[in-house]
Amino acid sequence: MPEPKVHELFEPVTGSWQYVVADPTSSSAVIIDPVLNYDAAKGVISTQSADELIKIVTDKGYKVEMILETHIHADHITAASYIQATLAKDQDYKPLVGIGGRIRNTQKMFGERYGIAASEYENVFDRMWEDDEAFSIGSLTVRAIHLPGHTPDHMGYKIGGNVFVGDSIFHVDIGSARADFPGGSAEAVYNSGRKLLALPDETKVWVGHDYPPDGRRAPVPxxxxxxxxxxxxxxxxxxxxxxxxxxxxxxxxxxxxxxLIHPSLQMNIRGGRLPAPTASGLRMVHLPLQVPDSPW
Incomplete structure (x- = not known):
């Protein structure tokens, strides 16, 4: 099997790595963990980062067959739905959006927490991978690898001598991802890490984030x-x-x-689709309040 061509793109506000991974023999490609830009102070969503990914795809003549999510991110909003709709409109094909099959439980949990109707998040993902399920992108074989710990539904994607691990482990001077989200487990992070480090020595481990300590180095993918x-x-x-x-x-x-945890979770269980507008035309996300015990 040929090795894929990997294009990495760093989004500095959220410290996120995004990837376009292409089959050199057919120009079929996937996008992994794309990011929407979000100004929390203004409540403004924009698409600069996603448009850079689309530009890579267009300039290289790739056909994006799938957009792959490693998990429901709590620190940035996914651009999966935006990219899917843009490519369907501009290039006359619609890539599928894929994620791990355990995502149903995560959607239900956060849907109930934020009061989101199930109709807004059911069926937003086109493919939900089972553990160790394999699928093809051109002549490339992609294997979905369950990497729980940061979240219970977390998936990585192994493509040739590369594995895209999302938030399971980070660069060597940071170590591992947090395990204190609902369903998270430090023991599971450890076991997922050992699973990854049992792969052949030369395997490239592509991370979902990097946070260079005190700016002492450049971000490393x-x-x-x-x-x-x-x-x-x-x-x-x-x-x-x-x-x-x-x-x-x-x-x-x-x-x-x-x-960005609250807007991220509410948007990402929807696959990045916008909330339905209210009667006044506003699209809303909810912000829970932490209040002291009080008589009012």
């Missing part, structure tokens, strides 16, 4: 399994599960909620 096994801050060889779990839980206890 991948390193090899060998580098992770030797250098990963949390998961390098010799790290025992109990040690990892203690470190991860202590770290998670210091973390604030992601700044």
């Amino acid at each position: 991948f390193v090899t399994v060998k580098q992770h096994r030797e250098e990963n801050k949390h998961l390098k060889d010799g790290t025992h599960e109990a040690e990892f779990v203690e470190t991860r839980r202590k770290r998670d206890a210091t973390l604030a909620a992601p700044r």
Whole structure:
């Protein structure tokens, strides 16, 4: 099987890596974890980052067959629906949107939490992958790998000598993703990390985010399994599960909620589709209030 051509694009506001992955023999391609720009202070959604991905696709003459999500992101809004609609309109084909099959439970949980009708999030994903399910993009074979821990539904995608891991592990000097979201598990993050680091040494591990410490380096989209096994801050060889779990839980206890968690979850369970407009024409997301005990 030929190795894919990978185009990476960094979105600096949310620290997100996005990917266009193409079959060099057929020009079929997938987009992985695309991002919509969102100004929280103004409540304004824009599409600069997604349009850059579309420009790569157009300039290279790729046909995007699928848009793949690794999970329901809590720190940025997916551009999957926007890209799907734009390519369907401008290039006369409609890519499918795929995600792990366990997403149904996540949609139901957050739909109930935010008061979103099931009709707004059911059937928004065209493909829901089972664990270890394989599918084709041109002459490339993609294998969906269940990587729970950050979220219970989290999927990675192995394509040739590459694996796109979303938020399961990060660059070696950051280590691993938080495990304190609903359904998260530090033990599962550890086991998913060991699953990834059991892949061949030369496998490239492409991450969903990077947060360069104090700006001391540029964002890095991948390193090899060998580098992770030797250098990963949390998961390098010799790290025992109990040690990892203690470190991860202590770290998670210091973390604030992601700044964009509420709009992200509400949009992303819909696959990035906009909420239905109100009678006044506004599209709304809900913001829960934390209030003290009081008589009013």
